[in-house]
Amino acid sequence: MSSQRIAVRLVTDVVLALAIALLVSAVAHRTGLNAATAALVLHTTVLLLAAWRTFAAGIAASLAATASFTFFLDPFGSWRVDAPSNWIALVSFLIASTLTSRLVSRARHEAARAEARRSELAALYRLSVELFTATDAESKGRDTALELSLAALQARGGGIVAISPDGSVTRERWHGVEDAHLLSRCRTALQRANPASFPAPAGSTVCVPQSAEGSLRRVFVAVETRATPRAVESVGALLALEMEHDRALAASAHAEALEESHALKTSILRAVSHDLNTPLTAVSLELDALARELAEDPQAMQRIMSLREDTTILRRRIENLLAMARLEAGAIVPRPEPVSPADLFLGVRRHMDLATPGRSLSIQVEEDCPEIDADPSLLLEILVNLVDNAHRASPSEEAIEIRAEQIPDGVRLTVADRGIGVPHGEGAGEEVLLQDLPSRGLGLEIARAFTAASAGKLALLRREGGGTLVRIDLPAWNEAEAST
Amino acid sequence: MSLRVPLILFVDDDARLRSLVAAELRSNRYEAIVASNGREALERFRDVTPDIIVTDLAMPESDGFDLIEQVRRESQLPIIVLSVRNSDTEKIRALDLGADDYVVKPFSMPELLARLRAQLRRRPAEAHSILRFPGLVVDIERRRVILDDREIRLTPTELALLELLVSNAGKPVTLAQIVRRVWKGAPGTSFDTVRVHIRSLRRKIEPNAATPRYIATEPWVGYRFIAEPEEE
Numbered sequence A: 001m002s003s004q005r006i007a008v009r010l011v012t013d014v015v016l017a018l019a020i021a022l023l024v025s026a027v028a029h030r031t032g033l034n035a036a037t038a039a040l041v042l043h044t045t046v047l048l049l050a051a052w053r054t055f056a057a058g059i060a061a062s063l064a065a066t067a068s069f070t071f072f073l074d075p076f077g078s079w080r081v082d083a084p085s086n087w088i089a090l091v092s093f094l095i096a097s098t099l100t101s102r103l104v105s106r107a108r109h110e111a112a113r114a115e116a117r118r119s120e121l122a123a124l125y126r127l128s129v130e131l132f133t134a135t136d137a138e139s140k141g142r143d144t145a146l147e148l149s150l151a152a153l154q155a156r157g158g159g160i161v162a163i164s165p166d167g168s169v170t171r172e173r174w175h176g177v178e179d180a181h182l183l184s185r186c187r188t189a190l191q192r193a194n195p196a197s198f199p200a201p202a203g204s205t206v207c208v209p210q211s212a213e214g215s216l217r218r219v220f221v222a223v224e225t226r227a228t229p230r231a232v233e234s235v236g237a238l239l240a241l242e243m244e245h246d247r248a249l250a251a252s253a254h255a256e257a258l259e260e261s262h263a264l265k266t267s268i269l270r271a272v273s274h275d276l277n278t279p280l281t282a283v284s285l286e287l288d289a290l291a292r293e294l295a296e297d298p299q300a301m302q303r304i305m306s307l308r309e310d311t312t313i314l315r316r317r318i319e320n321l322l323a324m325a326r327l328e329a330g331a332i333v334p335r336p337e338p339v340s341p342a343d344l345f346l347g348v349r350r351h352m353d354l355a356t357p358g359r360s361l362s363i364q365v366e367e368d369c370p371e372i373d374a375d376p377s378l379l380l381e382i383l384v385n386l387v388d389n390a391h392r393a394s395p396s397e398e399a400i401e402i403r404a405e406q407i408p409d410g411v412r413l414t415v416a417d418r419g420i421g422v423p424h425g426e427g428a429g430e431e432v433l434l435q436d437l438p439s440r441g442l443g444l445e446i447a448r449a450f451t452a453a454s455a456g457k458l459a460l461l462r463r464e465g466g467g468t469l470v471r472i473d474l475p476a477w478n479e480a481e482a483s484t
Numbered sequence B: 001m002s003l004r005v006p007l008i009l010f011v012d013d014d015a016r017l018r019s020l021v022a023a024e025l026r027s028n029r030y031e032a033i034v035a036s037n038g039r040e041a042l043e044r045f046r047d048v049t050p051d052i053i054v055t056d057l058a059m060p061e062s063d064g065f066d067l068i069e070q071v072r073r074e075s076q077l078p079i080i081v082l083s084v085r086n087s088d089t090e091k092i093r094a095l096d097l098g099a100d101d102y103v104v105k106p107f108s109m110p111e112l113l114a115r116l117r118a119q120l121r122r123r124p125a126e127a128h129s130i131l132r133f134p135g136l137v138v139d140i141e142r143r144r145v146i147l148d149d150r151e152i153r154l155t156p157t158e159l160a161l162l163e164l165l166v167s168n169a170g171k172p173v174t175l176a177q178i179v180r181r182v183w184k185g186a187p188g189t190s191f192d193t194v195r196v197h198i199r200s201l202r203r204k205i206e207p208n209a210a211t212p213r214y215i216a217t218e219p220w221v222g223y224r225f226i227a228e229p230e231e232e
Helices: A003-031 A035-052 A055-072 A084-133 A142-152 A182-192 A229-293 A298-328 A341-355 A376-393 A442-453 A479-483 B015-027 B038-048 B064-074 B088-097 B109-125 B156-166 B175-182 B191-205
Strands: A157-163 A169-176 A196-199 A204-209 A217-225 A337-339 A361-365 A372-374 A400-407 A410-416 A457-462 A468-474 B007-011 B031-035 B052-056 B079-084 B101-105 B130-133 B136-139 B144-147 B150-152 B172-174 B215-218 B222-225
Touching: A003 A035, A003 A055, A035 A055, A035 A084, A055 A084, A084 A142, A084 A229, A142 A157, A142 A169, A142 A229, A157 A182, A169 A182, A182 A196, A182 A204, A182 A217, A204 A229, A217 A229, A229 A298, A229 B015, A229 B079, A229 B101, A229 B109, A298 A341, A298 A376, A298 A442, A337 A341, A337 A376, A337 B191, A341 A361, A341 A376, A341 A400, A341 A410, A341 B215, A372 A376, A372 A410, A372 A468, A376 A400, A376 A410, A376 A442, A376 A468, A442 A457, A442 A468, B007 B015, B007 B038, B015 B031, B015 B109, B031 B038, B038 B052, B038 B064, B052 B064, B052 B109, B064 B079, B064 B088, B079 B088, B079 B109, B088 B101, B088 B172, B088 B175, B101 B109, B136 B156, B144 B191, B156 B175, B156 B191, B156 B222, B172 B175, B175 B191, B175 B222, B191 B215
Parallel strands: A361 A400, B007 B031, B007 B052, B052 B079, B079 B101
Antiparallel strands: A157 A169, A157 A217, A196 A204, A204 A217, A337 A372, A400 A410, A410 A468, A457 A468, B130 B136, B136 B144, B144 B150, B172 B222, B215 B222
C-alpha cells in the first residue's frame, strides 16, 4: 500500500471516529441518558471502531468520546477534565481501544500468514505432483522441473549453483533473471548452514544450502521471490529429491539395458555355439563312418586320422574363440564352488583321451590338498589350454605333468612339459614375463584371463632340465565356513 | 538281457546330423528312428515306444524341454540330452525335468554309444539289491559295503549317499536330487552339506585321491558314479 493511501485512510479513520463519538454523545444528551449508560455506549463505539478500522481510529475515538462525555453530560457545556470520573473514562476508553486494535491487528496478521502458508503448501503440493507424476522424459525435462519450482515460489529467477573449494561458481541449472551478488550470498548461506534471505526489489532473494557431494557444495537460489525462506527450502528439497529420482531412474534404466544386453549376448553366444558345434559334430561323425568303411585301406585311414586331428584342433579353436568372446562380452561371470583337483584332472584326462589319444599324462595330487574355491568350468578351460600348449610344444614321447599341492594361501596347480614354449635362458625356476614370449596363442591368453577371473595368479617359469612350467596359484575352499 | 535290438529315437533339427547319427547307430547294432522337433518326437514316441530317446534341447516349435516334460508324464524310459558347453543351467533344468544324462556337442560317436550302453545297462541293475563294481560291492538290503574284500564302515548319511549314486551308476545325480532323496529335503540342508559328506565318503572308498575311480563331480550339476557294474 502506498504512503499516500495510508495517510488518506488514517485521516478518514480519525474523522469518522470523531464524528461517530460526537454523534453518539449528542444522542445520549438528547435522550437524557445517565452517565453510566452514556459511558457504556461510548465504550462500545470505541471498541467497534478500534476493531473495524485502525489503531489510530481507536485512539481518535477514545479522545473524542472523553471530550464529548465531558461536554454533553452534566454540567452541559463544561470542559472540566479534572473530575476523576472523566479521567477514569479517558483511561478506560484508551485501554479498550489499544487492546482491541492490537488484538485485531495480530489476528489479521496471523490470518494473512496462515493464508500465505496455505497458498505455499498448495503450491508445493502442485509442484510435487507435477515433478513426480510426469515420468515421461519429454513432458518433464531438467529445465521444466526448475521452471515449475521457480513458478511455485513466484521467483523471477534462480537455480542450482555449485561452489568448488577454490571459490568458483558454476550454475548447474539456472532459469530467469541473474543475481549480481550470487557468490557472496551463497557463501553466507553455506556459512550459516541455513537458508539466508536478502532483500530484493521485488520480494527477497533466498539461498538454501543443499547436500554436499564430495568437495562440491550446492546452493538452491530463488531470486526475487515472494515466498518465505521456509517455502524456498521446501522447494529446494523437492527439486533435489526430483534430481535424485531422475538419477535413480536413469541408473535403473541403464542397469536394465545392461542386463538385457548381457542376456542377449549370452543368448547369441549360445546360439553361435550351437550353430558351430552341430556341423562340427556332423563332420566328426562322417569321419567315424568313413573310418569304419575304409578300415582296410591304410592310406585312406592315415588321411582320415589327419582329418580327425584337424577337426579336434578346429573344435578347440572354436571353443577358445567362443570363450574369448564370452569374456569380452562380459558374459562370463565366475560361479565359484569347491573343486576337487582330482576331479579337475579327471576332466583334463577325458579331454586328452578325446583330443590327443595316446599322449602320456602324469597326474599328482598331494595328500590332503584342499579343494579350490573357483569356477570349475574356468579351471578346466585353463588346464585344457595349458595341456594343449604343452602337447604342441613338447616331444610326443615326453609325459605332460600336472600336479596339485597345498600352499600357504591356497592351492597351486602346475603344468610342466619338456618343450620349447618359453625361450631358452639362464636360470631354472626363473619367471618368464608373458610379454617376453615370442608368440602368445589364444590358449595362453585364455588361461591368463580365466586365472585372473578366478582370483588366481599365473606364472610361466623355465623348468629345471629344460621345458616350461606353468604355475597357477588359486584360493582354497574354506571348509569351516561351508560346514557352518 | 533281452535279445531285442534296442530302438533309439534321435531328435535334432539338423537333418544331416539326424541321418548321420541314425546311420551310425544302425551300424552299431541299434535300431534308429528320427524326429526334427519335440512335437514330432512325441508322436513317434507314442507310436513305437523306443527304448531310449536322445534329444537336442534347442529346436524350433517344440524344444527338448517340452519333450522331456511330456514323455515323463507317460513313461520312465531313459532320455539323454545333447547340450552345448557352458550351459549348466540347461543341463540342470533337463535333469530336474527327468532327463537321465547329457552329452556335450560336438560329441563323438564312441562317446554317445558309451552313454547309451550305460543307460541300457542301468535299467535291469535297478532291480538288484547287491551291486558289484570293480573292487566295490554295495549290498543295499543288508546295508554293507565291501571295498577290496574288506568291509568298510560308513555313516548312515554316507551309506544313503552311496546307495543313491550306485543305484544311478553312470547317470548324473543333481545336488537338488541328493538333498531330496538323502536328506528328504530337510530344512537347512545346503549343497555345501552334500559336498562335505561326499568328500568324507570319497576318503573312505577312493583308493587313490589323485584319480577317482568311483565318484566324479559334474561341475555345478552334482555327482556321477563312474565305475561300470560287473557282469553277473
